[in-house]
Amino acid sequence: MFESLGFEPDWFGLLGREVLRERRAALIAEACAWSVGLSDRPHHLRLRGRLVATGSTIGDRAATGQALSGEEDGRLELGDARPGSFQDALNAVDADGAVFADRFDREVIEPFVHETCVLAADRARRTRPGQWAELLDDLGEDGAELGDVVRAGEWEQPLRTDAEHLVLAALGTAPLLEVEAEGLPLSLVRAAEATARAAAAPRPEPEPEDLSGALFLALAAVREAGLPAPVPADDAPRLLAALAEQGLEPDEVAAVLPHLDLAPGTADRVAALLAAA
Template identity: 85%
Template sequence: MDDLFDVDWFGLLGREVLRERRAALIAEACAWSVGLSDRPHHLRRRGRLVATGSTIGDRAATGQALSGEEDGRIELGDARPGSFQDALNAVDADGTLFADRFDREVVEPFVRETCLAAADRARRTRPAQWAELLDDLGEDPADAEPADVVRAGEWEEPLRLEAEHLVLAALGRTPLLEVESEGLPLSLVRAAEAATRAAAAPPPPEPEPDEGLAGALFLALAAVREADLPSPVPPAQAPALVTVLLGQGLEPEEVTGVLPHLPLAPGTADRVQGLLG
């Protein structure tokens, strides 16, 4: 294990891969910044978070400081007013530092991808060292997952610091509005990708009926069929549905419980609950 830390070849490889991906990191940072200028500007004054009445973009365009003295990171405190670094050191409406969001949404996933890319390169180009590394970390070569190896070696944290330095060196003193302009094309791509993922996501599973409502649900479904109500039942038929269900002997709380499992059009369940009071 001592050899692993005497010469941290994987850590050096991770830095090498990160520097190769520097352009991609800067592009992601620019894309992330898009929309910051439209946000309302907030400052903390005497411990209270207050809105200044202008947007971040308005202040950035006129060279006003975006960050305050009561929030922010020390290493970001010497920012040029209106710059990307200044924006990172500002707070949002919840009092969260934008730098914290940037780390969570950009730096951390980017560094994780970089470490996995380094692991893949190590397996392909340095098989002997990779096997020795797995042995040092107590990982089984037959089923070792690169993500587990990276996590066990704790390489992400120092690489995150390196990534932050690369971003600040490239963009820190650049006006926020210029950074946003550079990031707009990629931000549109990322938004389209997010929309595609959301559309492809499987629908949430239908809720399972409570076992105690099984009898009530059986009666409710039978009542809806026998009443010859349209399927799905539209909101206009909510009064008739309530009459049918109560006439079947269901209690109001049982009616509420079976609503998610009946063939109802949007808005009908709300109308029924309103009628039940």
């Protein structure tokens, strides 16, 4: 059919949709896990342009069948949701006035679709080497990083729409509290994974201390004391006294020693004098 129209179908886009359909159950599970905790959040509405707290939680309203979203916020495609449903919760706003659906897209849909496209790229590389090579040539990519290929091909945006439709078809009309209950086990797993990643992450290197002021005073002290260069170990007491006269604290003295013109053993002698003081 496509050949008769003079063009070929986007085979990778079709492959991405195929992989997404295969991962539908995983997507629904991630959506349920993400929803855990929504019911505990304070409920807000925008009334006449002003964001107000209603005094109840999202869960309280969902349990009694009250609407969670208002008419002044939300997305058109999420409108007319069943009160208290997952779709209704997505269209509600948080304490900052942001629609929960935006956060859901950012935290669930976007990373899931990116991972799906990477899996599709890996499958294409293994099962369709000829088409894969042509695709890389068209995109100007070497294929070393599949994520780069996916971004260059711009397949994610249409697949995000498909993913959103899959989630809404499965969970849209379901009560929020039921969706949360379904997602609780996986949410605990995800929380544990996040804790493990945080514990394994390398600690940032401390900012290097600015020694410019202390070093300026130290050099002035050496110069004004008439000390030879390099300063010999026997002159360590004179050096320490000169640095102290310039107002340097013991920790500053220790910090500037490596930057001064000292003979071997002088820094150790000064450190010993500091320790004995």
